Amino acid sequence: MTRFYVNISKMSTWMLTLNHRCLSSKVPAKPTWKQIDPSTLPKPTTIDEATISHLERLALVDFNNQEGIERLEKAIRFADQITLVDTTGVQPMDSVLESRNTYLRKDEVTEGNCKQEILKNAALVEEDYFVAPPGNIPLKKKEKSYRPKT
Amino acid sequence: MSHTLGRYRRFTSNFQCSYSVYRALTRALHHGQRLSQNARAGWETVVGLEIHAQIASHSKLFSGAGTQFAAPVNNQVSFLDAALPGTLPVLNRRCAEIGVMTGLALGCHINRESRFDRKHYFYADLPQGYQITQQRQPLAEKGEIPYYFFVANDMKSPTKLSARIHHIQLEQDSGKSLQDPEQNMSLIDLNRAGMALMEIVTEPDFRSGEEAAAFVKELQLILTTIGACSGVMAEGAMRVDATVSVNKVGEPISTGVRVEIKNVNSIRGVAKAIEYEFSRHISLLEKGEKIANETRAFDAENVETISMRDKEKVHDYRFMPEPNLPPLRIYDNQTLSSDLSPDQVINVDEIRSSMAATPEERRLALQAKYGLSLEHCQVMLTSEGTEDFFTAVMNADTTRDIAIVYQLLFSILLSFTNEHKIPVDKSPVDIVKFGDTVDLLCSKRITYQVARNIFHQYFEAADNRPVEQMVDEEDWWIITDKTLIEEHCKKLMAESPKKVKNHKKGYRECGFHKAIVVRTQGRADPVLARQVVEENMGKFVKKK
Structure with a gap:
């Protein structure tokens, strides 16, 4: 949270020097600082190997090394600060447009019939089908451990 | 994704508060009777259904691509359906209207505000990497419909049963995958990707495969009657997932392990898949083995269910609100406001008044007006x-x-x-x-x-x-001239003395009345013919 405010402050300073006015009343003109007592935060999260392989599978990203895990743990630690914000009585918001209605389109065929263009993106095509790897094959479970041996 | 995007639901049977105590009691009594009727060797099954029905719309749920069945491969694909960057979903009005209509026909409460969510999967036939569905606030909830259960080989005694609808949600269909194990690849056709589906989820209100099949039949009739879905199961326009659990009679239903059977695409298949699963559970349980909480596919050819190995891993759908779609709001005559553009308003009262009569309404009308029996009404409706x-x-x-x-x-x-x-x-x-x-x-x-x-x-x-x-x-007028018929009868008796003997001794009925009808080219009054034969030959009494 601290870092967030620093960035905003940089931005608003920049805007002030350029225009001498604040573009949005919602953006504070000056940064505010608040020391957070780490003991008020939830317990630090440690990531086990099973979680890592699950995340790798979901994100299709390879964490690769211990450094990656540490970075992830730090990111979670940083995000832990948000738990200190009091949200009692505040409804969660999906989107800034949620007070509007979703737009309704007429039921008419206006798109499609563009097989050639669609298939341009395919690495491999066979008889107008996209070619993909077979079935739903789970990523191979890696045997290596990311945890340092203690 | 082998094209169902179902998921497990809470399987506890929770009566809604709106149900009166009386209703709950009679239901419980009736439930008990049905359980004992359908129990097998001390075991009973409880079944809940999820039905995916393709909405009969010209264009897809969120894009303007067409929806024809068996169109040329990958030719009904818009940029949104292929998940190209920079595209955004826009809701098809007709799909939302049909969703409301179906909700009304199934006796549901229509939520005045419903929302869209993303459900994530990794499948080659789902290019977005997620399906837009309605997880938190679906379009319609808490319905109930009556259906009729005709006991096999006994068309005379239909039982009127009732099933509760948990909710109805709008969602996108996936593309289709053709597996080619020999060349080690799958072929993807995105024509179906993004087509509009309604997922209709029932409470676990079925006690046998036959009951579940009877319900699907009624649902199919309702959807086709109101024009919501073609109902053609062979084309995949309706696909059924069944969640089956088996427990000892007398024990709570929560003791049974739930198994989900995916993608059954015929009504007979629904009954067979559930009955197969019921037997499989019983034989495993009696051997003291454990039932795995898994997803199985129905093999219609061999009439069995097979474990779907790639589904063993617990899915992490990572549901999240769909940020590109504001809520869908439904209005009624009371809440309608004049500053809304009419083409942006769906009015539930308007839909209700313009809807075709449901099968149940038509059955009741036919019974009341013409005194037709339930079976005859059913034949007429189907x-x-x-x-x-x-x-x-x-x-x-x-x-x-x-x-x-x-x-x-x-x-x-x-x-x-x-x-x-x-x-x-x-x-x-x-x-x-x-x-x-x-x-x-x-x-x-x-x-x-x-x-x-x-x-x-x-x-x-x-x-x-x-x-x-x-x-x-x-000259096809009826022959009611008794002497003419008698003539035929006498002639027949003279021609086949053996038949006459057999008839009189009680071995075998002569069937001369039918022969008389045939000899008069169908013109003889059959009642009179029978009477004449009886008068001449005596009533046939079978010898014991």
Whole structure:
């Protein structure tokens, strides 16, 4: 949270020097600082190997090394600060447009019939089908451990 | 994704607060009876269904691509369906209306505000990497519909049952994958990707495969009647997932392990897949083995369910609100405001008043107006156009004998229209000709066999004479001359003395009354023929 405010402050300073006015009343003109007592935060999260392989599978990203895990743990630690914000009585918001209605389109065929263009993106095509790897094959479970041996 | 995007639901049967205590009690009593009827060797099954019904719309749920079945591969794909960057979903108004209509037909509460969510999967036939669905606030909830359960081989005793609908949600369909294990690849057709589905989720209210099948049949009838879905299961327009659990009679249903059967695409298949699963559970449980909480596929060819190995891993769908779609709001006459553009408003009251009558309403009307039995109503509802035809014939002359009209329509006219594969309203036997034939039957001036001959003329010989003229010219009037029939009977007796002997000794009935009808080209009054035979030969009494 601290870092967030620093960035905003940089931005608003920049805007002030350029225009001498604040573009949005919602953006504070000056940064505010608040020391957070780490003991008020939830317990630090440690990531086990099973979680890592699950995340790798979901994100299709390879964490690769211990450094990656540490970075992830730090990111979670940083995000832990948000738990200190009091949200009692505040409804969660999906989107800034949620007070509007979703737009309704007429039921008419206006798109499609563009097989050639669609298939341009395919690495491999066979008889107008996209070619993909077979079935739903789970990523191979890696045997290596990311945890340092203690 | 092998095209179902179902998921496990809480399987506890929670009665809604709106149900009165009386209703809950009678239901519980009835439930007990049904359980004991369907129990097998001390075991009973509880089944919940999820039905994916393709919405009958011209274009897809969030894109303007077409929705025809069996279109050229990858030719009904918009940039959104192929998940190209920079595209955004725009809701198809018709799909939302059909969702509301279905909710009303299934007795649901229509949520005035419903939201869209993303459900994530990794499948080659889902290019977005997620399906837009309605997880938190679906379009409709808490419905209930009656359905009729006809016991096999006993069409005379339908039981009226009722099933509760948990909710109905709008969602996108996935593309189709063709697996080619030999070349080690799968072929992807995105024509179906993004087509509109309704997922209709029931409470676990079924106690056997047959009950579940009867419900699906009724649901199919409702959806086709209101025009929400083509209902053609063979084309995948309706796909059924069943969640089955088995427990000991007397133990709570929560003791059974749930197994989900995916993608059953025929009504018989629903009954068979569930019954197979019931037996499989029992045999495993009796051996003391554990049932795995898994997803299985139904193999219609071998009538068995098979474990779907790639589904073993617990899915992490990572549901999240769909940020690109504001909520869908539904209005009624009270909440309607004039500053909304009419083409942006869906009014639930308007939809309700313009909806076609549901099958249950039609059944009740037919029973009340014509005193038809439930089975006859069911037959009329399930064969297209017959209800209108029947009503038109009866409206033309309300004094007509309903039993004769029904018999002539379903036993004779339908056999011709089915053979020629034409709808009843396109039949060469129109309402006037049909009505005239009915009247001749009612006044006992022709026989059913002659009625069949008349229809044969219209269908096969392109004859266009009015009924009476045809009967007159062909000399097809009924033979009620007793002496003439007696003559035939005497002749038959003289021809086959052996049959006469067998009949009189009680070995075998002679069947001369039928022979007389045949010898008179179907013109002899069959009742009179039987009477004459009895008078001459004596009543047939089977020797014990």
